[in-house]
Amino acid sequence: MTKMNLEEYKGVFVYAQQVDNEISSIAFELLGKATELAGKLDTQVTAVLIGSDVKGLTDQLAEYGADRVIVVDDPELKDYRTEPYTHALASVINEYKPEIMLVGATAIGRDLGPRVSARVATGLTADCTVLEIGDFPINPIPGKEQKHNQLLMTRPAFGGNTIATIACPDNRPQMATVRAGVMQKIEPKKGAKAEVIEYNPGFTPNDKYVEILEIVKEVTDVVDIMDAKILVSGGRGVGSAENFKLLEDLAEAIGGTVSCSRAVVDNGWKPKELQVGQTGKTVRPQVYFAIGISGAIQHTAGMEESDIIIAINKDDTAPIFDVADYGIVGDLNKIVPLLTEQIKAAAKK
Amino acid sequence: MKIVVCIKQVPDTKGGVKFNPDGTLDRAAMLTIMNPDDKAGLEAALRIKDQYDDVDVTVLTMGLPKAEEVLREAMAMGADHGILVTDRVLGGADTWATSTTIAGAIRNLEYDLIITGRQAIDGDTAQVGPQISEHLGIPVISYAEDIKIEGDSVIVKRQYEDRYHMVKAKMPCLITALSELNEPRYMTPGGIFDAYDAEITVWGRDNLKDVDDSNLGLKGSPTKIAKASDKVRKGAGEKVTLESDEAANYIMSKLLEKHIV
Known part of the structure; x- marks a missing residue:
């Protein structure tokens, strides 16, 4: 050089x-x-x-x-x-x-x-x-x-x-x-x-100037998970698109937004815009719930800067527990609705 | 029509990562695959070949002698020629030195279209494709999700975060391919058989055209590794195993303690 x-x-x-x-x-x-x-x-x-x-x-x-x-x-x-x-x-x-x-x-x-x-x-x-x-x-x-x-x-x-x-x-x-x-x-x-x-250096079109034939905006009504203060994120362990209802209820009660891991997008349960991780978005909310997410390094790379990470997983060897501040080994199908109820009750007081 | 596809043999990131003492990758010690975005680029070239007469597809790679394997794989999929650029003096190259090297090799070839993958799964930089195009003085269209030929031009669906552009460029030009572009074909048994015996062109430093030594290898790389290491993760916090109602109480207490609820 x-x-x-x-x-x-x-x-x-x-x-x-x-x-x-x-x-x-x-x-x-x-x-x-x-x-x-x-x-x-x-x-x-x-x-x-x-x-x-x-x-x-x-x-x-x-x-x-x-x-x-x-x-x-x-x-x-x-x-x-x-x-x-x-x-x-x-x-x-x-x-x-x-x-x-x-x-x-x-x-x-x-x-x-x-x-x-x-x-x-x-x-x-x-x-x-x-x-x-x-x-x-x-x-x-x-x-x-x-x-x-x-x-x-x-x-x-x-x-x-x-x-x-x-x-x-x-x-x-x-x-x-x-x-x-x-x-x-x-x-x-x-x-x-x-x-x-x-400052204008002068622009003279040549063969390197490509021509834009059409611009198509892909409008989604999906919120930007990068702006969320609280993310309720689900993984393969959630089990189905329908079962994300549990996470949506929790998110609504706590004032958060639902996001997900790559497996969820690959299964077609949630759109790509909600994906956290290496091939998705990097997020750093105040609270990150990792629910039924095993925590492969590709996922944790996109969320480990979160202030507080709360993980719920039935597999006590899941790597998500290595980055979680609070890790709970248990059944998300039971714990999540109970937690949602408690948060709703606290809000009423 | 002549198409050059740049491919890279990359470590399968699932197999773990090993370093040389100087902080560069010990590629010889890891399991390897054809980089996924490059494979999609190759498939795009082969589909153009399926569609039109007189399309000639050359695959080119830079790497250790062992990178010949990835050329044979590409030829078993249907590429016509394979070129391996390998030389000790090229080792330790960053994206600048790599793109300079590959551009120097491509200057020996006739081409209408160059296709590279968007990025390789080892470095994840997405830099080499656009940099090759700059060195060659041709247009680049990155992040291609669809490629069509129209006369002496290509029409490419160029992906952005929230939109896509349909872009038309006059050939010769360079396109970087996304994995989403297609589902790459498998090697055929006949293809594997032929590729085993196929002749691979091997080029070294002396075959690179219009390239100065000061732009090659570790010495010609403007970026230098200050340190490299396995990722250090923040330590694990508390882990508890509780009945469901106690688990909910436990989370709730933490949320209250941190003033989140």
């Missing part, structure tokens, strides 16, 4: 993903993390906003922590397409030289991130769950320079069986994609303003 002058690269940048001119939640989460990292590096947070007619969104980004917003606004950027968005973000990176560039690990970010990293010739670490500032190598090695103030990017691999911490010591920006629901937003600062810079 070409030697870069690392000193030229400053600031923590966030790709502020928008879809239909609405900022995606992941952008605010990344701004929260970026604020923390920028504090440690004594530098600024910059949001990069790319789209068509998106200038009105800059104040929102300021409220969630952006000191500066770089807006690339062009009719070619109306809906997400890899090439013009790559051109936009790569041009911003080449012009403004960030030391850190964070992108959401969404269906957009996992396409845009790699394409941009290849264009600007730097490393990219995918699907990070922890981002910290630290030294590389972590422990000094005789005869090797230990670099300070590096972005250390931690991510699961092998279906959640392992975790690795990655650094990008010789190239800039240090790029990472981050899964939705992992980082915390800051409390919005009402009325905050950011410095706004409009």
